[in-house]
Amino acid sequence: MLSRSAQGLYWMGRYMERAERLCRLLQLQTAALVDKPVREIDFGWVRIYASIDRSPPFGQIQVHDEADYTRVDDFILAESYTLADDLTFERSNPDSVWSCFALGRENARQMRHCISAEMWIRLNLAYLRVQDLSIQDIWTVSPESFYAEMSAEMDTFSGVAASTMYRDEGWSFMQLGRLIERVQLSASLLLAHLDASKSSEEDSEADWISLLRVCHALEAYNRKHSVEARPRLALDLLVTDPQLPASIRRSLDMAAAELVAIGDGPDARSSDAARRLAGRLGSLVRYEWPDRDDLERLLRQIDRLCRDLHQRVSASYFDYEV
């Protein structure tokens, strides 16, 4: 297919994945505002910002004094309002929910002829919805239900895509974009979590539970281990489990399969290198992870190799010399 179309679909996949992940994070974070201790809320914001590598609008997030929390309650709500606005509706934040929808939808608008009509309509409706809202609108009633509905919109989009889009190269590039984005987002979320845990005074089980919940992994964890959330077990599940839908391993295996389906680009050596890179990432997770203790280093390596894979895909299929 046309390189530019493939590239547009690839980016559409990336933005939709990013929007989905962020909505999920914000859904749980705003739900936490109702009943969780101040420390957990602070931890959650720090983790979200670190995972997208962005500074909050007012500088560092102050970790509040637990003992004093009745006094800081109002303060933390006001702070959360600002942060949620920054992450949801801020036009100048390229990673905000609004921006992800706008960019994803713009890619789709330019590539409408390559996706199914049903996909376009879902996406356009979701975009029009975010377009018309502001933080005030969603904050007064229940911000978490807004984020839950947006997550549901994304799920519907994925479902509609799965049941209506022709499984051609366009599909493979869209999936590839989603999967590479998913692995990178997971790696940075885990790194942000480990980092925030280090600076947090207590290693709270609650933080690990919320991490598992963000990744739709809590139920799987409970069924598999039926013990309290232990860091190593949680990490292993999120990274290496072959059955967890969004585990890094599963995503990498699926990405590798899409690369095989796409086949060779104009320079077979280059596309072959892309497939090898995906394979290497997979074996890192499969064969090295279980025996290693320097998990942060491994996660950084996964993140770096994912960036390389993105470059390699671009060079092999989109931006080659003619």
Place this chain on the structure above:
Amino acid sequence: MDFDKYDLDSSIYDEMFLTDGAPREHCSQLHDTLADFSAEELDGIQERVNRSFSNEGITFTVYGDEEASERIIPIDCIPRVMCGEDWRRLEAGLTQRIEALNRFLEDVYGEGRIIEDGVIPEDLVLSCPQYRTQMRGFSAPHGTWVGICGTDLVRTNDGFRVLEDNLRVPSGVSYMLANRKATKASLRRLYRRSRVREVEGYGQALLETLRELAPEGRSDPSIALLTPGVYNSAFYEHMFLAREIGAELVEGRDLLARDGFVYMITTAGPERVDVIYRRVDDDFIDPRVFRPDSLLGVPGLIEAYKRGNVALVNAPGTGVADDKSVYAYVPDMIRYYLSEEAILENVDTRLCRRPEDLEYTLDNLRDLVVKRVGESGGYGMLVGPHSTAKEREEYAEQVRANPADFISQPTLALSRAPCLIEGGFEPRHVDLRPFVLHGRKTRIVPGAFCRVALRRGSLVVNSSQGGGGKDLWVLAD
């Protein structure tokens, strides 16, 4: 809701009503259905039509002072209905016209017989800015210069008139299809009972036309639609058509001309392209041949076309035949090439390059519509009856300075059709643009983009200037 307050004016043809206020026979079903609807029901129908456009993202781009914005073209939910007999006449007239126009193009870029025989003045053709000397001596495959045209027609009390032949990169066909889809879904029972002829076949007809024009020996041609890009006002349509015919939607930067062949840049490397349905103007299509500063085009494309290795639809240079002065000679072309009288009449047109026409124009500015030859989209024209003395004076100044750049026509009483305006029925001026396809034979889908001047009293139907659209229903007999 009744039509009691509907304003009828016997000097203006009404698409639904006879002058005595009775509905025309072919409109009676529509009339009765509309009359039976309550005001709320009508609002609901209009609302559904609007929503269908916004949900599907059917937009055109408007360029303001600061930024471009995506807008939704306003669509009136009440269809305009045409009887089968009227349509057949249009069809015959359009078929005749495109045949003559293609012969004319083949002739003026070739032998120039029509000039030699004194039917049309040489300098009128050669001085036309759309006459592309670069195409001289070229003979288009199958004689098809114009493969796709969108002819603007109006109806007056004296019958149909051709207002303009759009032979370069006409747009609007996606609205014909979108209007139909939205209107049909909102007026389901009426549509079913009315026995309306379908327009859905347009995509297939377009595809067949393009395939017919593929270079010899390319039995399964690869087709691309060339767009100036997402910032073009008609981008939605380009995307829509690419999807309808399963073509790749390409920009200049996606194509590559090498050794007389054209390739597109795909994920598997460069692949040969056989047919290009181009929606980029001549000027920008190939910087080696036309404007050298064009970034939208493909260097070497024209050479590949001239060698017969790729088909370009429409061919470069077709603009000479829809020039506003050359237009006046179309009935003569039909007589000259086909030995027939024109089935569809032109609007009586005076060319200010002729001294007697100039004098007449200047003397009657108040009653005439004066147009600049090179302009389109309703720009650069003077609508006499709607102008001030000062505007006329200034305009006359320009006409006197360059008479050859202007033509004048009587102000036409364009027909009107009922529209739903602020909850009531009001007449608005309409025109129609059917789309004519011509590969090795002519195909016309029974329908058109019907444009509406939504501002009260306005005659300007262009979507960039307050115009909207409505569906046109051609009835089966």
